Amino acid sequence: MIRTTGRLFSRCVLTCALSLALPYLALRANATTVSNVCQLDANVVSRRAFWPGLRVKSHQSALAINPFSGIIDLAFYSAQQAAKFYPPSVDLFLGQCFENGLGVGVNYHNALTLYTAAATRDYTPAATQIGVLYLRGYGVPKSYATALRWFRTAAHSGDGLADSYIGTCYYEGYGTGVDYVRAAKWYLAGANRGNQRAERLLAGMLRTGEGTAQNQKMAAYWLRASAHQGDSISQSILGYDYSVGRTVSQNYTKAMFWLRKAVDNNDRYAEFYLGTNFLAGRGTAPNYHMARYLLQLAVNQHDSYAEANLGYMLLRGVGGIQNYRRALSLLQRAAAQNNPSAECLLGYAYFTERGEMYSISKARYWFARAAVQGDRTAETDLANTYCSGPTNTRRYFTAAAWYRAAANDGDKNAMAAISRLYVKGEGVPKNFHKAQLWWNDALLHGYKPTNADAKTEHPLSHSLVD
Secondary structure, X not given: OHHHHHHHHHHHHHHHHHHHHHHHHHHHHOHHHHHHHOOOOHHHHOOOOOOOOEXXXXXXXXXXXXXXXOOHHHHHHHHHHOHHHOOHHHHHHHHHHHHHOOOOOOOHHHHXXXXXXXXXXXXXXXHHXXXXXXXXXXXXXXXXXXXXXHHHHHHHOOOHHHHHHHHHHHHHOOOOOOOHHHHHHHHHHHHHOOOHHHHHHHHHHHHHOOOOOOOHHHHHHHHHHHHHOOOHHHHHHHHHHHHHOOOOOOOHHHHHHHXXXXXXXXXXXXXXXXXXXXXXOOOOOOOHHHHHHHHHHHHHOOOHHHHHHHHHHHHHOOOOOOOXXXXXXXXXXXXXXXXXHHHHHHHHHHHHOOHHHOOHHHHHHHHHHHHOOOOHHHHHHHHHHHOXXXXXXXXXXXXXXXXXXXXXXXXHHHHHHHHHHHHHOOOOOOOHHHHHHHHHHHHHXXXXXXXXXXXXXXXXXXXXXO
């Protein structure tokens, strides 16, 4: 009985020892692969699940750590106990796991400990990550001066990412005065070292001419360089540029290519742009199923414009699916972020729908919210609500003020509406001369008269419609 108990105890001890050792041995055996993977951008790494059975893919390598069992805390302590067996990139990689919450709760203290361990072994990228923690105030008191010191240390050793963050400090005035010229120089230094973030930010400055001579050709060059390295933001911007012909020749094939690349990297802006391309049939046949799918992906990342567009589809039944409750929920979420498109759509819903949906007061409320943000369509629609509804709720004087605001912003429909007000003397003194001036302006801006215009008492009504 005693022997049997002793054997069972020995087996338990051996099992516990193996369960502790295997993750350590597996991690140590993969140290070289980890070293390669740790060169990946933290944004890419943060999208992968870390533990257990991690598989991180890049164009160079794939990593599978701990095929057995365990938790990342065990790996953390094993790494600390056996740091001499690891390249410092392992500390950096584990630090990124704690910073970004890969398979474990976010723990900035552990991240800082690991980054510091790597930095003390002269591993430059770790110094940059410490600077980022101080820049953002993650786990440490926010200190721009300390962040800059770490960034300069890393930049002196040739880290392009550190160059880009020093450029950001000068651009935003973090720990130093705002200096666009120095920002551009640091971005250029990082770009010349092949850092994709520096390339993208340099492209932005070349595009606007801040701190450097404006050069759209070079801006496109650096943006493409960053996109080719897998920067999802650059891919998204490049795809949008090709869609609308901004700084590059319009090319829907290239637009779809780069937007798809960015979508593969979970970029919410690309999901929105690509979804709207499928919705409008830009560069492809209209595909409402794909539009809904992509817009929903962006909605999952809380993109207010995606919420507005998906809300529009469900409100109007675009693609054969109509859902008022879901549409209103999406539009209200977007409107809560002060999205003027969503606010305008909510106003439109309450103004044009009949039955329970119709509410002139709610329509005015939402149109007004969009109008005060300078949305000229909302200004015109708000004016329309004051010319509609029960007679005792109409406010022609207020309508004229909003029509005039929209007309001053170049809205041709508002110009035509002001002309009608002067013809009828509603909200303004009756004045055929001013009516004609506003009507001419509307026509010059491309307004197309309708049959309803021909039936009005306009002095030129006989010539309004061909």
